[in-house]
Amino acid sequence: MINVIREPLIFEISSPGKTAFRLPPLDVPENPRALEGLPLREDIDGFPEVSETEVTRHFTRLSQMNYCVDFGFYPLGSCTMKYNPKINEKVASLGSLIDIHPLAPESLVQGNLELMKTLERLLCEITGMDAVTLQPAAGAHGELTGMMLIRAYHQAHGNPRKYVLIPDSAHGTNPSSAHICGYVVKEIKSNERGTISLEELEKEMTEEVAALMVTNPNTLGVFESDICRIADIVHAKGGFVYMDGANLNALAGITRPGDMKVDVLHLNLHKTFSTPHGGGGPGSGPVAVKKILEPYLPVPVIEEKDGRYYLNYNRPQSIGRVKSFYGHFQVMLKALAYILTLGPAGLREMTEIAVLNSNYIRKSLEGIYHLKYDAPTLHECVFSDKYQKEFGITNLDICKRLLDYGLHPPTMSFPLIVHGALMIEPTETESRRDLDLFIEAMKAIDREARENPELLRTAPHITYVRRLDEVQAARNPVLRWEKK
Amino acid sequence: MSYIPISEKDRKEMLERIGVGSIEELFCCIPENIRLKELLNLPGPLSEPEVLQYFQEKGEKNLYGQYLSFLGGGAYDHFIPAVVDYLSSRGEFVTPYTPYQPEVSQGTLQVIFEFQTLICQLTGLDIANASLYDGATGAAEAVLMASRVKGGRRLLVASNLNPEYRQVIYTYTRNLDLEVVEIPYDRSGRIDRAGLEAALNSQTSVLLCQSPNYFGVVEDLKSLGEIAHAHQAMLAVVISEPLSLGLLEAPGKLGADIVTGEAQSFGLPLSFGGPYLGFMACRKEFVRQMPGRIAGQTVDAEGRRGFVLTLSTREQHIRREKATSNICTNQAHCALRATIYLETLGRQGLKKLAWINLQKAAYALEKLTSIPGVKRKFTGPVFNEFVLEFPAEWETISRKLEERGILGGLSLGKFYPGLDNCALITVTEKHSREKIDHFARVLEEVLR
Numbered sequence: 001m002i003n004v005i006r007e008p009l010i011f012e013i014s015s016p017g018k019t020a021f022r023l024p025p026l027d028v029p030e031n032p033r034a035l036e037g038l039p040l041r042e043d044i045d046g047f048p049e050v051s052e053t054e055v056t057r058h059f060t061r062l063s064q065m066n067y068c069v070d071f072g073f074y075p076l077g078s079c080t081m082k083y084n085p086k087i088n089e090k091v092a093s094l095g096s097l098i099d100i101h102p103l104a105p106e107s108l109v110q111g112n113l114e115l116m117k118t119l120e121r122l123l124c125e126i127t128g129m130d131a132v133t134l135q136p137a138a139g140a141h142g143e144l145t146g147m148m149l150i151r152a153y154h155q156a157h158g159n160p161r162k163y164v165l166i167p168d169s170a171h172g173t174n175p176s177s178a179h180i181c182g183y184v185v186k187e188i189k190s191n192e193r194g195t196i197s198l199e200e201l202e203k204e205m206t207e208e209v210a211a212l213m214v215t216n217p218n219t220l221g222v223f224e225s226d227i228c229r230i231a232d233i234v235h236a237k238g239g240f241v242y243m244d245g246a247n248l249n250a251l252a253g254i255t256r257p258g259d260m261k262v263d264v265l266h267l268n269l270h271k272t273f274s275t276p277h278g279g280g281g282p283g284s285g286p287v288a289v290k291k292i293l294e295p296y297l298p299v300p301v302i303e304e305k306d307g308r309y310y311l312n313y314n315r316p317q318s319i320g321r322v323k324s325f326y327g328h329f330q331v332m333l334k335a336l337a338y339i340l341t342l343g344p345a346g347l348r349e350m351t352e353i354a355v356l357n358s359n360y361i362r363k364s365l366e367g368i369y370h371l372k373y374d375a376p377t378l379h380e381c382v383f384s385d386k387y388q389k390e391f392g393i394t395n396l397d398i399c400k401r402l403l404d405y406g407l408h409p410p411t412m413s414f415p416l417i418v419h420g421a422l423m424i425e426p427t428e429t430e431s432r433r434d435l436d437l438f439i440e441a442m443k444a445i446d447r448e449a450r451e452n453p454e455l456l457r458t459a460p461h462i463t464y465v466r467r468l469d470e471v472q473a474a475r476n477p478v479l480r481w482e483k484k
Numbered sequence: 485m486s487y488i489p490i491s492e493k494d495r496k497e498m499l500e501r502i503g504v505g506s507i508e509e510l511f512c513c514i515p516e517n518i519r520l521k522e523l524l525n526l527p528g529p530l531s532e533p534e535v536l537q538y539f540q541e542k543g544e545k546n547l548y549g550q551y552l553s554f555l556g557g558g559a560y561d562h563f564i565p566a567v568v569d570y571l572s573s574r575g576e577f578v579t580p581y582t583p584y585q586p587e588v589s590q591g592t593l594q595v596i597f598e599f600q601t602l603i604c605q606l607t608g609l610d611i612a613n614a615s616l617y618d619g620a621t622g623a624a625e626a627v628l629m630a631s632r633v634k635g636g637r638r639l640l641v642a643s644n645l646n647p648e649y650r651q652v653i654y655t656y657t658r659n660l661d662l663e664v665v666e667i668p669y670d671r672s673g674r675i676d677r678a679g680l681e682a683a684l685n686s687q688t689s690v691l692l693c694q695s696p697n698y699f700g701v702v703e704d705l706k707s708l709g710e711i712a713h714a715h716q717a718m719l720a721v722v723i724s725e726p727l728s729l730g731l732l733e734a735p736g737k738l739g740a741d742i743v744t745g746e747a748q749s750f751g752l753p754l755s756f757g758g759p760y761l762g763f764m765a766c767r768k769e770f771v772r773q774m775p776g777r778i779a780g781q782t783v784d785a786e787g788r789r790g791f792v793l794t795l796s797t798r799e800q801h802i803r804r805e806k807a808t809s810n811i812c813t814n815q816a817h818c819a820l821r822a823t824i825y826l827e828t829l830g831r832q833g834l835k836k837l838a839w840i841n842l843q844k845a846a847y848a849l850e851k852l853t854s855i856p857g858v859k860r861k862f863t864g865p866v867f868n869e870f871v872l873e874f875p876a877e878w879e880t881i882s883r884k885l886e887e888r889g890i891l892g893g894l895s896l897g898k899f900y901p902g903l904d905n906c907a908l909i910t911v912t913e914k915h916s917r918e919k920i921d922h923f924a925r926v927l928e929e930v931l932r
Contacts, residue, residue, distance in 0.1 A: 006788070007594070009594070009597070009598060009601075010598055010827050011598075011601065014830075017832075018830065019829070019830045019832050019833045020565075020567065020827070020828040020829070020830065020833075021565045021828050021829050021830075021833050023833065023836055023837055023840060023913070024913070026840055026843055026844075027916055027917045028843060028844055028847035028917045028920070029847065030843055031843060031846045031847065031850070033846070034842050034843055034845075034846035035842070036865060037702075037864070037865035038702055038731070038732060038865045038867075039702070039704075039705070039706070039732055039733040039738065040731060040732065040733060041729075041731065041732060041733040041734060041737075043831070044605055044606065044729075044730070044831055044834065044835065045605060046601075046605050047602070047605050047606075047826075047830065047831035047834065048602075048826075048827050048830055048831065049830040049831050049832065050827060050830060052567060052828070055567055055571075055824065055827055055828050056567060056570075056571065058827070059571040059574075059577075059595075059824060060571070060574070062590070062591035062594055062595060063571075063574045063576035063577050063591050064576060064591065065588075065589075065590035065591040065594070066576040066577065066580050066588065066589055066590070066591035066592055067580060067585070067588035067589065068575055068576050068577075068578070068579040068580040069575075069579040069580070070575030070576070070578075070579045071575075071576070074580075074581065076581055076584070079581055081581055082487070083487050084578065084579050085487060087532045087535055087536065089573070089578070090536065091535065091536065091539045093569075094539055094540065094543050095543075095549070096540070096543025096544065096546055096549060097539065097542070097543050097546065097756070098753050098754065098755045098756065099548075099549065099561075099753060099754060100546060100548045100549070100754055100755075100756045101548070101553055101555040101559055101561065101754050101756075101891075102559050102754065102756050102757030102758075103555055103557065103559070103894055104548045104551075104553070104555065104891065105886065105891070107547070108546065108547040108548040108551065108891075109546050109547075109548055109756065110545045110546065110547075111541075111542035111543055111544065111545030111546040112542070112546055112756050114542055114545065115539075115542050122526055122527075125524055125525055125526060126524060126526070137617035137618065137621070137758070137759070137815075138617065138811075138812065138813040138814070139812065139813060140800070140810045140811055140812045140813070141617060141621075141810075141811075143810065144810055148655065148659065151659055160659070171801075172799075172800040172801040172802070172803075172804045172807070172812075173800050173801075173810050173812050175800075175804040175805035176800035176803075176804055176805055176807045176809070176810035177810040178805065179805035179806075179807075179810075180628075180656070180659075180660070180809075180810055181659045182659035182660055182661075185804075185805045222513070223513040223514055225513055225514070225515055227518075228515070228517075228518065251514075253520065253523070253524055254511055254514065254519060254520060255514050255518050255519050255520060256518075256520065259518045259520075260518050270813065274487075276578045276579045276817075277579065277580065277581045277582070277813070278577070278578055278579075278580075278816050278817025278818075278820070279577060279580045279581070279582070279583065279589070279591075279592035279595075279816040279817060279820065280581070280582035280583065280592065280614070280777065280813060280814055280815075280816030280817075281582075281615070281759075281813040281814045281815045281816045281817065281818070282758070282759035282813075282814075282815050282816075282817060282818055283813040284759075298655070319655055319658075320651050320652070320654055320655035320658075321620070321648060321651040321652050321655055322621075322652060322655055322656075323617055323618055323620050323621050323652060323758075324558060324618050324619060324620040324646075324648045324649070324652070324746075324757065324758070324760070325559070325648070325756070325757025325758055326756070326757050326758070327757070327758055328758040328759040329755050329756040329757055329758050329759075330755050330758070330759060331758075331759060333539070337535050337539065339526065339528070340527060340528045340529075340530045340535055340538065341528060341529060341530055341532075341535055342486050342528060342529060343526060343527070343528030343529030343530070344523035344524045344525070344526040344528070345523055345529070346486040346528070346529050347486075347524065347526065348523060348524075349486045349488060350486050350488070352507045352510075353486075353488050353490050353495075353507075355507070355510050355511065356490070356495065356498055356499070356502075356507055356510065357490070357498075359502045359504075359510055360498045360501060360502060363501055363502045363503070364501065375513070376510075376512065376513045378510070378511070378513070399585065400587070403585065403587055403588055408585065408588065409585055411584075412584075414801070428486070428487075428488050428490075429487050429488065429489065430489070431489035431490065431494075432489075432490060432491075432494040432497075432498070458785065460587050460588075463587040463588055464587070464588075464590050465586070465587055465590055465784040465788055465790035466587070466784040466785040466786050466788075467587065467784060467785045468586050468587065468782050468783070468784050468790045468791075468792050469782045469783055469784070469785075470586075470782065470792050470794065472782050472783065473780040473781065473782035473792045473794040474780070474794050474795055474796075474797075477771065477778075477780050477794060477795060478780055478781040478782075479597075479600060479611050479612075479771070479778055479779070479780050479781075479794075480597070480600050480601040480604045480610075480611070480612065481597070481598070481601045
C-alpha cells in the first residue's frame with residue numbers, strides 16, 4: 001500500500017472520447033425504425049470515459065487500500081473470516097457450470113441440479129435436519145425465510161400467533177427479520193452466564209408465541225447447554241425453535257442442531273463454509289428444516305427420481321419464492337467444493353481448531369482485557385474495554401490502534417449486553433504465529449493505553465486515511481459524485 | 485486438507501497454555517447426549533485434482549452449452565470484457581468483509597460510492613444504495629419502502645412485471661397488512677390505462693411497473709407517473725435489463741420516485757441464476773426510508789477525503805426490529821463487477837452497446853415475423869426482447885426447436901393464461917446475424 005498516491009474518483013479522471021472497450025461493428029442492417037416510439041435519452045450525464053490502462057490502475061490501486069483475509073488475520077467475531085481456498089474459486093468459474101441460463105430446460109442442466117441436490121443432502125447431514133432450501137441470498141434472508149416457514153405453519157393451523165422471543169444478545173437481523181414476518185418481538189434477558197434464563201423463558205413462553213430465535217453458541221461464544229430443555233419449553237406451548245446458524249463453525253462435526261431439537265435454522269455458507277465475503281457479499285443463507293416445516297419451503301424444490309433431477313413448483317403449502325431463480329449458485333459451488341475437500345474428519349478438525357485458537361487467545365488476554373462473562377466459550381470470546389476505560393481509552397481506540405499493527409480489529413460494540421465489547425473470532429485457518437502477533441499487539445496496546453493514551457486516541461497513523469468523521473458523513477450526506 | 489496451519493506441537497503447547505489436557509475438554513459445555521459419537525456421513529476428503537474433476541464431470545452433464553439460446557426474461561447473456569474478471573478476482577476485493585473499519589476498506593467503500601453514482605446517473609435519481617440481493621427482492625423492497633413513505637396499504641403491481649418478481653412481492657407482503665393489486669396489460673403490451681385508473685384510490689401507496697416490461701415493451705413512464713402522482717401514489721420502476729438505460733431516457737426524469745432492478749447485465753455471468761445484483765435509487769427526500777447499505781463521503785483527521793458506510797440508523801444492527809429492512813450482507817462483489825464493467829464501457833460504449841442490442845433485436849423481430857404464421861404479439865416499442873405469437877402452442881414448437889439445437893425463447897403460457905402460443909425472445913450483442921438467420925431458418929422448417 002503506497003499511501004502517497006491519492007486515488008481520485010473515476011469521474012475525476014474521465015475525459016471525452018475515451019473508452020476501455022471496443023465493440024464489434026453491427027453485423028445486421030441498421031433499422032432507423034427500431035427507435036420509433038422510444039423515449040430516448042440525450043446523454044448519460046457525467047458517465048465516465050477512460051482507457052483500459054486507467055481502469056486497471058484505478059481498481060488495482062483501490063484494491064490496495066483494502067485489508068483482506070489473503071493479507072492477514074481478520075478476527076471479526078460472528079463473521080467467521082476464515083481463509084478462502086482458491087480451488088473453490090476455480091470450480092465456481094467453470095464455464096460448463098456457470099455459463100448457463102437459469103430457465104434452461106431441466107434436461108440440459110442435470111449437472112447443476114445434481115450439484116445443488118448434493119449440497120442440500122450434505123447440509124442435512126451436517127445439521128441433522130431433514131430438508132434444505134438453498135434459495136436465500138444471505139444469512140438475514142435465510143432468517144426471514146425461516147420465520148416465514150414458521151408463520152406459514154401456524155397460519156395453516158389456525159393462528160399465526162403474535163410474538164417471537166429473542167435473547168438480548170442476538171444479532172440485529174433476528175428482530176428485524178421477525179418484524180418483517182409480522183411478529184412482535186419480545187426480548188429475553190440473559191442470565192449471569194450470558195445465556196437464556198429458563199425461568200424467564202417459561203414466563204414469556206405462551207401459546208401466542210410463534211417461536212424462539214436462538215443463536216447457539218450465542219454471540220458470546222457460550223453454548224446454550226440447556227438447549228434441549230429450552231426446546232421442550234417452547235415445544236410444550238406449540239412454538240418452534242429457530243436457530244441462527246451464524247456460529248456453526250463452533251459445532252460442525254461435533255454436534256448437530258437437529259439433535260438439539262431445533263426445528264429450523266439458517267446457515268451462512270460465507271462463514272462456516274469458507275466462501276469469500278467479497279467486501280460485503282454475495283453470501284448464501286440456506287435454510288434447513290425438520291420434516292414438519294418441509295411442506296412450506298420456497299419453490300422450486302429440487303427433486304430426484306431414478307437419477308434424474310427436477311424442479312418442483314407444485315407445492316401448494318409453499319411460502320412462495322424469496323428470490324429469483326434458485327439462489328446464489330456460484331456460492332453454493334464453492335461451499336460444496338469446500339465440504340468435499342475437508343471430508344468428515346476435516347470438518348470436525350475445522351471446528352476443533354477454531355475452538356482451540358479462540359481459547360488460546362482468550363487465555364492469553366485474560367486479565368489484560370476484561371471478560372464480563374467467565375463461562376467457557378467455543379469459537380469466539382468477548383472482551384471489553386473496561387480496564388482501559390480507566391485511562392480514557394475505548395474499544396474504538398483499541399481497534400483503530402490495531403490497524404497500525406497491520407491487523408484487522410475484532411467486532412466492536414457487539415453483542416449489546418457487553419458494554420465496550422471486543423468480540424474475537426480467530427477461526428481455524430490462523431497459524432500460531434498469526435495468533436501470537438495479535439496477542440502481542442493487544443498486550444502492547446494495553447501498555448500504550450496506560451503510557452501514551454493519546455497515541456490510541458489519534459490512531460490509526462499509518463493507514464491510507466486517518467480516523468474518519470462518521471458524524472459529518474451522516475449529518476451532511478454526500479452519497480454520490482456530482483459534476484461541479 | 486482442512487486449511488489448518490496449526491501443527492501437532494502447536495496444539496500441545498496451546499492446550500498447555502489454556503490449561504486443559506485435550507481439545508475434547510474444550511467442548512465440555514456441550515452435553516454428552518447431543519454429541520456426535522462418530523464422524524458425519526460425508527464424502528471426501530478429496531484432493532484438489534479430484535475436486536476439480538468432480539465438478540468437471542458434473543459440467544459435462546450440462547448440455548446447455550451445445551444449444552443456441554434466445555432465453556432472457558431477467559437473466560441476460562452479454563459479453564464480459566476481460567478486465568472485469570481480471571480485476572474483480574483480486575484477493576483484496578474478494579476476501580474482505582463488509583467495510584466496518586473504513587480506514588482499511590477505502591477500496592471497497594470508494595467502489596460502492598462510484599457504483600452509487602453510476603446508478604444515479606443511469607436512473608436519473610438523486611440517491612442509490614450499495615446493492616440489494618437481486619431484482620426480485622429489489623421490487624419487494626421498493627413496495628415496502630413506498631408503503632413506509634406513503635402509509636397506504638394498497639400496492640399496485642403491473643401484471644407485466646416479471647412473474648418471479650411478483651411471486652417474491654407476494655411472499656414478502658403476505659404477512660404484513662398490505663394489499664397487492666395486479667394491473668392488467670393492454671394489446672400494446674403496456675399497462676392498461678383504464679385498469680390502472682380504476683385501481684387507484686386514496687389508500688394506494690405505489691404503482692410498481694417494469695420497463696422494458698416482461699414482454700420487452702417499453703412503458704410510457706411519463707404518463708404512468710402523472711396518473712400515479714395525481715392520486716398521491718409513488719411511481720416505482722423496475723429495470724431488469726438496465727442496458728436499456730444506455731439508450732432510453734432515465735426513469736427519474738420521467739417521474740419515477742424509486743427505480744430498482746437487476747444489474748446482472750453489467751458484467752455478471754448467467755451463473756444459473758445467481759449471485760446477481762439488485763440495485764435501488766430514489767429521490768433525496770426518501771433517503772431515510774431506503775433499505776440497505778449506503779456509502780458516503782467524509783473527511784479524515786487530516787481533512788482528506790474518505791468514504792464510510794453512513795445513515796446506518798436506518799439499519800438492523802442499530803434499529804433492530806424498527807429497521808427499514810433486515811438486509812445485512814448484500815452483493816458488494818457483484819456491484820464491484822458492475823462498476824468495473826460500466827467504467828470500462830464508459831459513456832460511449834454503453835450507448836453503443838445498447839444501440840447494437842436494439843438493432844439486433846429489431847433485425848431478429850423482422851426476420852422472424854416474415855415467417856408465415858409468426859406474428860408480433862404486442863404493438864408497443866421494444867428494446868432487446870419481444871413476444872411473438874405462433875400458430876400452435878409454444879411448448880410444442882419449443883420442443884421441436886430444442887431437438888434442432890435451439891432454445892427459442894421463454895414460454896409465457898405458464899404465467900399468462902391465453903398466451904400459450906406466445907414466447908419471449910431475447911437478442912443480445914452475442915447473437916451474430918448468422919445465428920439469428922439460422923434460428924429463422926430452423927423455425928420456418930419446424931412450422932412448415
